[in-house]
Amino acid sequence: xxxxxxxxxxxxxxxxxxxxxxxxxxxxxxxxxxxxxxxxxxxxxxxxxxxxxxxxxxxxxxxxxxxxxxxxxxxxxxxxxxxxxxxxxxxxxxxxxxxxxxxxxxxxxxxxxxxxxxxxxxxxxxxxxxxxxxxxxxxxxxxxxxxxxxxxxxxxxxxxxxxxxxxxxxxxxxxxxxxxxxxxxxxxxxxxxxxxxxxxxxxxxxxxxxxxxxxxxxxxxxxxxxxxxxxxxxxxxxxxxxxxxxxxxxxxxxxxxxxxxxxxxxxxxxxxxxxxxxxxxxxxxxxxxxxxxxxxxxxxxxxxxxxxxxxxxxxxxxxxxxxxxxxxxxxxxxxxxxxxxxxxxxxxxxxxxxxxxxxxxxxxxxxxxxxxxxxxxxxxxxxxxxxxxxxxxxxxxxxxxxxxxxxxxxxxxxxxxxxxxxxxxxxxxxxxxxxxxxxxxxxxxxxxxxxxxxxxxxxxxxxxxxxxxxxxxxxxxxxxxxxxxxxxxxxxxxxxxxxxxxxxxxxxxxxxxxxxxxxxxxxxxxxxx
Numbered sequence: 001x002x003x004x005x006x007x008x009x010x011x012x013x014x015x016x017x018x019x020x021x022x023x024x025x026x027x028x029x030x031x032x033x034x035x036x037x038x039x040x041x042x043x044x045x046x047x048x049x050x051x052x053x054x055x056x057x058x059x060x061x062x063x064x065x066x067x068x069x070x071x072x073x074x075x076x077x078x079x080x081x082x083x084x085x086x087x088x089x090x091x092x093x094x095x096x097x098x099x100x101x102x103x104x105x106x107x108x109x110x111x112x113x114x115x116x117x118x119x120x121x122x123x124x125x126x127x128x129x130x131x132x133x134x135x136x137x138x139x140x141x142x143x144x145x146x147x148x149x150x151x152x153x154x155x156x157x158x159x160x161x162x163x164x165x166x167x168x169x170x171x172x173x174x175x176x177x178x179x180x181x182x183x184x185x186x187x188x189x190x191x192x193x194x195x196x197x198x199x200x201x202x203x204x205x206x207x208x209x210x211x212x213x214x215x216x217x218x219x220x221x222x223x224x225x226x227x228x229x230x231x232x233x234x235x236x237x238x239x240x241x242x243x244x245x246x247x248x249x250x251x252x253x254x255x256x257x258x259x260x261x262x263x264x265x266x267x268x269x270x271x272x273x274x275x276x277x278x279x280x281x282x283x284x285x286x287x288x289x290x291x292x293x294x295x296x297x298x299x300x301x302x303x304x305x306x307x308x309x310x311x312x313x314x315x316x317x318x319x320x321x322x323x324x325x326x327x328x329x330x331x332x333x334x335x336x337x338x339x340x341x342x343x344x345x346x347x348x349x350x351x352x353x354x355x356x357x358x359x360x361x362x363x364x365x366x367x368x369x370x371x372x373x374x375x376x377x378x379x380x381x382x383x384x385x386x387x388x389x390x391x392x393x394x395x396x397x398x399x400x401x402x403x404x405x406x407x408x409x410x411x412x413x414x415x416x417x418x419x420x421x422x423x424x425x426x427x428x429x430x431x432x433x434x435x436x437x438x439x440x441x442x443x444x445x446x447x448x449x450x451x452x453x454x455x456x457x458x459x460x461x462x463x464x465x466x467x468x469x470x471x472x473x474x475x476x477x478x479x480x481x482x483x484x485x486x487x488x489x490x491x492x493x494x495x496x497x498x499x500x501x502x503x504x505x506x507x508x509x510x511x512x513x514x515x516x517x518x519x520x521x522x523x524x525x526x527x528x529x
Contacts (some may be wrong), residue, residue, distance in 0.1 A: 002062045002063055002064045004045070004049050004062050004079065004127060004460075005062040005064040005077045005078070005079035006064050006066075006077055006128075007045045008042060008045060008046060008049070008087045008091070008124040008453060009077075009124050009125050009166065010415065011038060011041055012038070012042060012116060012117040012120040012121035012124065013117075015039075015114075016113075016117040016121065018034065018038075019031070019035065019114040019289065020111075020114050020115065023404075027239075030310035031113075032106070032299060035098060035102070035116075035117075036098060036102065037312050038117065039091070039094055039095040039099075039120075039386065040093045040095065041304060042094070042120070043088075043091040043092065043095050045091075046084070046087050046088040046090075046092075048063070049084045049088070050081075050084045050085065050088050050490065053079070053081050053084050054081075054504055057513060058081075058175055058507040058510065058511055059517040059520075060080075060521075061078055061080035061081075061518075061521050062077075062078075062080075063077070063081070063130075063210050063522055064076065064077040064078075064421075065077075065316070067326075070189035071130075071191060071193075071194075071522055071523055071524065072131070072189050072190075072193070072194040072522075072523065074131075075129075075131065075134055076129075076131065076522060077129060077130060078128065078130040078193075078521070078522055079128055080317075080511060080512075080518065080521075081504070081507065081508040081511060082258070082262070082335070082508050082511075082512055083127045083128050083259075085335060085339065085504075085505075086338075087124050087128065088255075089129050089251060089276060089338070089339050089342055089343070090120060090123045090127070090251050090522070091120075092343065092344060093247065093248060093250065093251055093343060093346045093487070094116070094248055095525050096121045096346065096347075096484075096486060097116075097244040097245075097247040097248045097346065097350070097483070097485075098246070099482065099483045100243070100247070100350050100382060100479065100480050100483045101116070101242075101244035101245075101355075102479060103246075103477050103479040103480050104477075105152075105153070105243065107151055108152060108242065109151075109152045109154065110152075112152060115145045115148045115149050115152075115355065116145075116248070118144070119142050119146055119149060119280065120445065121142075121346075122138045122139070122140075122141035122142025122143070122145060123138075123142050123143065123251060123252070123255060125138035125141065126138040126139060126142065126255050126259070127255070127258060129305070130192055130383060130473050130522055131190045131191045131192060132180050132184075132195070133180060133184075133189040133190045134181065134189075135259065136176050136180055137171075139176065139224070139255070139438075142174065142252070142255070142322070143169050146165075146249065146252065147162065147165075147166050149241070149242075150162035150166075150237060150240075150241050150245065151166055152241075152242050153242045154244055155240075155313050158240045158241065158242075160236075161236040161237045161240035161241075162240070162402070163241075164233055164237065165233050165236075165237040168223065168348075169223070169224070169232040169233075171223075172219075172220045173220070173301065175216050175217070175219055175223075175345040178213075178216050178427065179194050179213045179214065179215075179216035179217025179218075179219075179220060180210055180213075180217065181213070182210070182212055182213025182216065183210060183213040183214065184207040185201055185209065185213075186207075186210040186213065187199065187202065187210065191522070191523075192266055192267075192519055192522075193519045193523050194523060195266075195267060196266045196267045196515055196518075196519055196522065197371065197519055199267055208478060211275065212294055214268075217263075220424070221259045221260050222256065222260075224252070224253065224255060225253050225254075225255075225256025225257050225260065225319075225320070226253040226290070226312060226313055226316040227256075227257070227286045227287075227290050227316060227317070227320060227344040228286060228290040228292075228293045228313070228317070229289070230315075231293070231313055231347045234253070234309060234312065234313065235306060235309040235313075237249075237303040238250075238305070238308070238309040238312060239306045239308075239309045243305075243349050243350055244275040245351035246305065246308075246348075247345075247346035247347075247349040247350050248346070250342050250345040251346075252347045252394055253315075253316050254319075254342060256316075257316065257320070257338065258321070261323050261331075261436040261512070263320075264279070264283075264323055264326075264510070265326075265331075265512045265513055265515060265528075266512075266515045266518060267515075275458065280324050280326060281324075283320050283324035284320075284321065284440070285321075286317075286320055287317045287318070287319075287320030287321035287324055287444075288317070288444055289299040289317070290313055290314075290316055290317030291313075291314055291317030291321070291444045291448050292317075292444070292448075293313060293315030293316075294310045294311065294312075294314035294316070294317055295310075295314055295447065295448040295451035296451070297310035298311055298451060298452050298454050298455040299454060300459060301455060301459075302384050302459075303352075304351070304352040304459055305349060305352045307348075307456070308345055308349050308352065311341075311345055311348070311408050311452065312345055313343040314408075314448050314452065315338070315342075315345065315446070318337060318341075318420075318423075318444075318445065318448075319334055319337070319338060320332070321441050321444065322334030322423060324443065325427060325430075325437065327426055327427065327430045328381075328426075328506070328509040328513045329422070329423075329425070329426025329427075329429065329506075330423050330426045330427050330430070331421050331507075331509040331512070331513065332426065332505045332506045332508075332509040333421075333422030333423030333424075333425075333426060333500060334419075334423060335418065335508055335509060336415070336418070336419040336422060336494070336498075336501060336502060336505050337419035337423065338471040339342045340415040340419060340491050340494050341407075341408070341416070341419075342372040343487045343490055344403075344404050344407040344487070344488065344491055345408070345490055347400070347404055347484050347487040347488050348404050348408070349482075350480070350483060350484045351397070351400055351404065351484050353480070354397065354476065354481060354484065355397065355463055356415045358393070358397075393465065393476050396476070396481065396485075397464070397476075398460075398464050400484055400488055401456075401460055401463070401464065401479075402460070403488045403491065403492065404456075404491075405453070405456035405457070405486075406489060407455060407491045408452055408456065409449045409450075409453035409522055410445065410449040410452075411449070411453065412503060414491060414494060414495045415492070415495040415498065416491075417496035418495055418503070420449070422502060423441070423445070424441070424445065427442070432493035445474075448504065484502065
């Protein structure tokens with residue numbers, strides 16, 4: 001089973017190499033089909049990894065030491081349930097985005113396919129790696145690929161937003177490297193399991209230096225997670241990127257969340273003292289602020305892609321709150337939420353492009369203007385038909401929009417509501433609950449859901465009621481509508497099969513909140529730090 005841990009990295013790497021040798025495939029259907037085949041193979045491997053771990057013991061994981069070097073001296077990949085869930089989510093989203101892009105977006109620039117697969121490789125590597133330095137390496141790989149993808153298609157706004165994105169992430173990478181160096185200087189290791197084992201034995205003179213390294217590393221992770229006030233690069237970048245690129249970018253902020261959750265539960269969550277309280281308070285305040293800013297930004301957004309960008313911030317803040325609460329039950333709901341929120345946000349970015357094809361942006365702007373100022377020449381006769389007749393294509397888009405709105409706003413009966421309900425239920429049932437933090441989290445999730453609902457309803461009215469073409473002649477490409485429907489169908493299925501899903505996530509949360517299980521899996525037994 002251990003060999004399966006490296007396959008999610010090898011498959012996109014092979015796909016990137018194939019495209020570099022065989023050309024970018026902008027007009028070759030065979031090459032496009034081969035690229036989709038690589039993504040399908042990656043999805044099958046990801047499903048197999050999750051299925052194998054689901055049937056194994058809850059403390060099982062696929063541990064793959066590269067080159068068979070002994071741990072912690074060599075590089076090691078660790079595919080536990082948390083990493084497997086993130087890899088599967090990445091595989092689903094990347095396949096949907098790639099199929100969508102193959103309709104027309106792949107030909108808007110050069111080397112789309114190799115950059116796309118390199119980004120997927122970096123994402124999977126970041127989720128699977130077991131040491132900080134290779135986390136940095138995979139971060140740089142996915143960022144380097146994302147720089148090219150953010151510029152894909154050209155255009156003044158896209159280039160300006162991409163340059164801003166590049167500069168900010170270069171600064172974050174510099175901070176990442178400084179934090180890693182400080183941690184290595186105080187612990188003598190970069191293996192995450194070995195760091196967890198070595199922290200209690202750090203010399204008193206080096207504790208301050210270690211905490212400084214953790215703080216610097218935390219800032220880098222918070223930048224990549226889109227936390228307030230380090231989020232300012234995200235809305236412009238995501239809303240300006242090509243739609244399939246923006247859809248795949250929806251998983252990128254989750255890499256920051258994954259890194260924070262992994263290190264927090266592995267190294268700090270089970271400690272006692274002022275450091276734990278300080279870390280929880282910082283994450284809690286940043287989570288509340290991020291949810292608030294994202295909710296207000298969503299409420300002020302007139303364009304669907306801009307709205308989707310702010311919804312990414314809302315989800316980032318919600319996940320930070322779950323990490324700060326530090327309770328396995330809350331983490332269970334957060335893991336459920338990260339999957340459905342990522343898939344729904346990706347579907348929204350793709351849906352915006354389809355809507356723009358059937359309804360020009362100028363018409364949507366006019367619809368917003370008419371909403372506020374009205375049309376003085378529009379006089380409705382008493383015998384005039386007031387209701388609208390919707391063509392089948394518009395009805396399909398309307399259903400897709402409605403499902404995405406229900407999921408992102410957290411309304412019943414879909415998975416967005418179930419994930420938030422699971423988090424709040426666990427928070428109120430935790431020992432010594434309810435506390436002030438419980439009520440703050442409850443208020444943040446409910447109010448943000450209200451703001452998101454208002455924003456989605458207003459955008460839906462502008463798109464599907466005020467400014468829909470009267471002739472009803474809407475033509476949709478199956479390659480573009482199909483991925484959107486699949487992503488949203490998965491969100492619905494997550495609600496239908498909420499019981500098995502939450503059971504899997506509960507086992508995952510119990511494992512990551514018991515760091516000794518992870519340490520025992522990765523490190524040889526009987527050694528001392």
